[in-house]
Amino acid sequence: MGEASGERPDHVVGVGPWQGPWPLDDDGELDARFDPELLRDGDRRNVEDRFRYWRHDAIVRHLDESRHDFHVAVENWEHDFNIGSVIRTANAFNAKAFHIVGRRRWNRRGAMVTDRYQHEMHHPSVDDLLMWAATAGPADAAGNATRIPVYAIDNVAGSVPLETFDLPRHCVLLFGQEGPGVSAEALEKADIVLDIAQFGSTRSINAGAAAAVTMHAWIRRHVFGQRIGE
Template identity: 55%
Template structure:
């Protein structure tokens, strides 16, 4: 057997890593002098076993429905996200997780109903996720919804590095919009690019043609946040 690399050997001999513990333990261990809460938002099983989920501290021990309802009450942002699912891309889960982190109004999964949830880490439970069979149907539905609610149709923005696209760094995102993302490799479909009102690309300075699709989605959503969200102080 080959000897391990010196760096690996030194790493294994170190006292690292020491990770912080995420979440909280059972309620009675965390709050030994307090009775169990009776608020209906709390999940009895989580109170008993602890809550190690990837949620904000204010949602510790809360039921999934209670968290989703509270996000709605606080107000989600005015952008939506559409992800084409023609290749069962592993990045879709990451995009849904990012959409939840930035409080997108909705996420549209376009194409086959089954999608790769691995990277979402269950965040789809707190997010409004809808399914559309294709881009044309999604677009028609958005127009009908907007007309029925007396709103303008969200501007459809394709994120892809194709000829004619404009740089994201100088683009002004509309407050009400739909960000469209394609699959790793081929990018967005021709129909998505055809129906888009604007096509935006992320400027890059290395040798690769494109960055990871999940990373591109995070950059685009955060660009919207930088322009429109009210950010609290530290």
């Protein structure tokens, strides 16, 4: 791959214009993954270096080939800024899709444009999310769609420790908002409510941090094969 021109100071995001011959395919045409404008002007987007100069749709197609089998859902009743942070983490771990429950419009600033590289679904209510999950799983032996369990994440009475719970491959991880947490309806209707162990004085950790811990628990289990008790 060609290199950007000049030095890249730490505070500058991305790379400058492509240096050297442009990347071509076997027919001598510009490789379809690459965007000629980005090659000409430089790429300052919030993407990994392996995706520099790639077209947006090419990046999405590449991610689709390896998306993980967990979904991330966030309740959106108060336009919480932390929703963007949750979605950004879902992108980092290449979640299958992210779901917004409640208001369709959500605060995207914290996502830093990473939502453009994922698949977004909207559900007006918790019941709508559960209805979707009822037939969103992989097909069974008879060819029928199966159900995906929905797990709410909140440290409330009766919740189960995330650290000792074996997350299945196919699931929906449901997060609430900063402050109120997961809604009472979601806590009641979720398959299980999971909590994250805490050892300090605060009642709860930031919603974005809780999402990152939970998604990484799934990654450790299903990408690195670390089962509970290992």
